Structures are given as structure tokens and as C-alpha cells.
Amino acid sequence: MNTWKDSFLYTENEILPVWVAHGNIRWSEEENGEKKEEVYYNGIIGRVNAVTGEML
Structure with missing residues (x-):
């Protein structure tokens, strides 16, 4: 199962959320x-x- 950090695509300038298992962003x-x-x-x-x- 994906963790929250696994749900993010790392780029040079920012981190873009691309997928959350069983959820929507x-x-x-x-x-x-x-x-x-x-x-x-x-x-x-x-x-x-x-x-x-990280969860807030």
C-alpha cells in the first residue's frame, strides 16, 4: 500500500501530488x-x- 510520501512525484522545483491510494486529492x-x-x-x-x- 502506498504511503503518503509514495503518493508524491518529486521534480526539480516542487513536489506534485499524483496519486493517493483509495482517495482523491x-x-x-x-x-x-x-x-x-x-x-x-x-x-x-x-x-x-x-x-x-506529511499529515497535518
């Missing part, structure tokens, strides 16, 4: 200058740091 507004995203995972809404892929 939707970008959210920037908060305090830090881009975050909302993750719908098995019906649970979670927050993921767009850079590290």
Missing part, C-alpha cells in the same frame, strides 16, 4: 504562505503538507 488555498492540499482518504478528510507529504 484536491488543492486548497494557501495558508500563511504555505501551499496545502485537502486529501479525501477513505471518506476521511485530512490535510497534507504539499512539500513533505
Whole structure:
């Protein structure tokens, strides 16, 4: 099963979310200058740091 970090595609300048197992990703507004995203995972809404892929 994919981990959160496995769900991100690493590029030179940024990390792009490409897939979350059994869930969907939707970008959210920037908060305090830090881009975050909302993750719908098995019906649970979670927050993921767009850079590290860690749950918030």
C-alpha cells in the first residue's frame, strides 16, 4: 500500500501530488504562505503538507 510520501512525484522545483491510494486529492488555498492540499482518504478528510507529504 502506498504511503503518503509514495503518493508524491518529486521534480526539480516542487513536489506534485499524483496519486493517493483509495482517495482523491484536491488543492486548497494557501495558508500563511504555505501551499496545502485537502486529501479525501477513505471518506476521511485530512490535510497534507504539499512539500513533505506529511499529515497535518
